[in-house]
Amino acid sequence: MNFWEYLGTRHQQLLTDTYQHASAVFQCMVIATLLGVLIGVISYRSGWGGSLAITSTSAILTIPSLAAIGLLIPLVGLGVPPTVIILTLYGLLPIVRNCIVGLRGVDPALVDAAKGIGMSRARRLLKVELPLAWPPILTGIRVSTQMLMGIAAIAAYASGPGLGNEIFRGLASLGSANAINQVLAGTIGIVILALLFDAAYVLLGRLTISRGIRA
Amino acid sequence: MPETVTTPSDSASARPASTSGATIQLENLTKSYPGSPSPAVEDVSMDIKAGETVILVGPSGCGKSTTLKMINRLIEPTSGRIRIGDEDVTDMDPVKLRRKIGYAIQSSGLFPHMTVAENIALVPKMTGWSKSGVKDRVEEMLDLVGLDPREFHGRYPRQLSGGQQQRVGVARALAADPPVLLMDEPFGAVDPITRDHLQDELIRLQHELHKTIVFVTHDFDEAIKLGDRIAVLRERSHIAQFDTPEAILTNPTDDFVSGFVGAGAALKRLNLTRVRDVGIADFPTVTVEDPLQSIFNKLRDGQHNELLMLDRRNRPYKWLRRGDLMRAKGSLARAGQLVHDTVTRDATLHDALEAVLTDSGGRVAVTGRRGEFIGVVDMQTLMNSVQELLEADRLAAMEHEHDLEELRSHRTEQELEGGDGGL
Known part of the structure; x- marks a missing residue:
């Protein structure tokens, strides 16, 4: 059976896996974005707070994802819980870092002007600082998403959802007729998903970044 | 100052009558920063009349900007009181206070992600004007600063020249019709020709609006051109002289002021008189x-x-x-x-x-x-009128000195009497 025939017979299963993969990454990205921006907003104004946030999130990233997921299984069990935890944690770093860098990069004269015309702390953050820091934050989100696409495949090790199941099944039965096809289908699926997400982010950027600061 | 506050209801109904200036009183304002031995601003007292343009001028680092920022409490004074109109604002909620004080800074401070109209609409919106009121106001302010509303309404700051940005900055500062306008070296970053235009515009605006303007600059010529009165500040914001431009040019109180006035006081005097x-x-x-x-x-x-x-x-x-x-x-x-x-x-x-x-x-x-x-x-x-002007200034200065001396001798007499009584 060649690759195309394989796709033809298994497309039902493949589409389900793809959908689950995308859905897991998407949901975890939403959580990671909210959490990451929150951490950034809380810590960007203090020197050590910002460093602490960046260092601790990058420390998480140095843990091999396969090991991390293995360590989580005894704590939270198999399936969805370890997948969500791992994806969210790994997605944090680029968002937190870009959020802090972006917020710190806002021209102090503009913050001064915002204060001077009578904007409250919250309004300043929502109307001036976050919109100006949004382009780097969005870049962080893009980077995170790319990374999570790959890491999500490993979640299959903990019986998580997604295209990782194809890859692991293929790797487990190397030498059998469909082993290569399975690995190939899983990998190509992830690459295509990553490209689709990236295109969506470009569109999101066009829609949400003010024309006044678009590069 | 009930007469100077623009309430949402009257601004919403129609074009509000322009609010003219309020008095500003600074009493013994001091700002010291922890860790530095001498205060940045020490014991500044100043009475600014309603509708007056007062220029704070002095060498860089003399604390003039700090003094200005204490008026809208961007910098909290360590001690001293600030009164605007009849109201003591030293302990007022700073956010509310700042909405009643226009603020324009160097390089305009426009928010680059908002259009010109959105920038100008910020303060009126925050103070609760109606939507149509805000919209009309934006058009009116653009008109006021000499920009065509239809052309500039939807532009972003980066699509404007430096001078145009500065005009929008002034429009934003004036949008909610505050009685007081603070300007921190607003024309410092534009080229000399544009600066000259903007200064002329400000004179024209002030002629129409009669706001109380406090303006910080390090350029003495700008001070002479714009100020009704000029406060020459030395380090720690000590007031070396606070008087009309004419008086400062013809009768500087000490070497510091005359040094700051610089050479050619007679030539600078020419800036104070118009062809008319x-x-x-x-x-x-x-x-x-x-x-x-x-x-x-x-x-x-x-x-x-x-x-x-x-x-x-x-x-x-x-x-x-x-x-x-x-x-x-x-x-x-x-x-x-x-x-x-x-x-x-x-x-x-x-x-x-x-x-x-x-x-x-x-x-x-x-x-x-x-x-x-x-x-x-x-x-x-020209020569005849300049000679007349200088002569008149000299006479005025002599009279002023005479008055001061009389006052001083009067005081000494009183002190002597008081001393006698104590013994």
Whole structure:
């Protein structure tokens, strides 16, 4: 059976896996974005707070994802819980870092002007600082998403959802007729998903970044 | 200050009548930062009248900006009181306070992600104006600062020139019609020609609005041009002299002030007087439509050996001398010298002198609003009026000194009496 025939017979299963993969990454990205921006907003104004946030999130990233997921299984069990935890944690770093860098990069004269015309702390953050820091934050989100696409495949090790199941099944039965096809289908699926997400982010950027600061 | 607060209801109904300035009183303001031995601003007291433009001028690092920022409490004073109108604002909620005080800074401080209209609408929106009220106000403010609302409404700050950005910055500061306007070196970052224009605009605006303006600059010439009164500050914001520009130029209190005024006080004095204040002389004119023969006759008969030729709209066009027509063999097109520089009645004597000096004939034509000819100013007139001005200043300064001395001797007498009583 060649690759195309394989796709033809298994497309039902493949589409389900793809959908689950995308859905897991998407949901975890939403959580990671909210959490990451929150951490950034809380810590960007203090020197050590910002460093602490960046260092601790990058420390998480140095843990091999396969090991991390293995360590989580005894704590939270198999399936969805370890997948969500791992994806969210790994997605944090680029968002937190870009959020802090972006917020710190806002021209102090503009913050001064915002204060001077009578904007409250919250309004300043929502109307001036976050919109100006949004382009780097969005870049962080893009980077995170790319990374999570790959890491999500490993979640299959903990019986998580997604295209990782194809890859692991293929790797487990190397030498059998469909082993290569399975690995190939899983990998190509992830690459295509990553490209689709990236295109969506470009569109999101066009829609949400003010024309006044678009590069 | 109930009369100066713009309430949402009256602003929503129609175009609100413009609020004019409120008094500002600074009492013993001091700002010290932890860890630095001497305060950045020490014991500044200042009474600013309603509708007055006061310039804080001094060398960099003298604390003039800090003093300004304490008025809207961007920097909290360590001690001292601030009163605006009749209200003590030292302990007021700073956010509320700042919405009643216009604030314009160097490099305009416009938010780059908002359009011009959104920038200007910020403060009125925050203070709860109605949607249509805000919209009308934005148009009105753009008009006020000389930008076409239709053209500039939807532009982003980066699509504007530096001067235009600064205008929008001023429009934003004035949008909620605050009685007080604080300006922190607002024209520091634009080129000299634009700066000159913006200064003229500010003078015009203030003529219409009568706000209380506190303006910080390190440029003494700017201070002279814009200020009703100037406070010359030395380090820690100590007031070296707080007086009218005329008084500071002619009678600086000490070496620090005269050093800051710099050389050429008499020349700078020229910036304080306008062409309308000196004698504008008549000058014989002809128009381009006059027949050649009558121009000839006028030149031959008249006591003047020169004529000013006006164009169809009465604007100065050419200087014609007696010999010019001869030399040009009777052709008007070739005869005479084109008028290349004119001044308006609002121009300073400095500008007029400049024009007179560069003109070969030693005079300059004065024009009205639409460029129509009014008269001429020549070297002699300028010299006479400058001498008169300086003489008047000297007299005023002497009188002032005399008053001070009287006051001092009066005080000493009183102290002596008081001392006697104590013994």
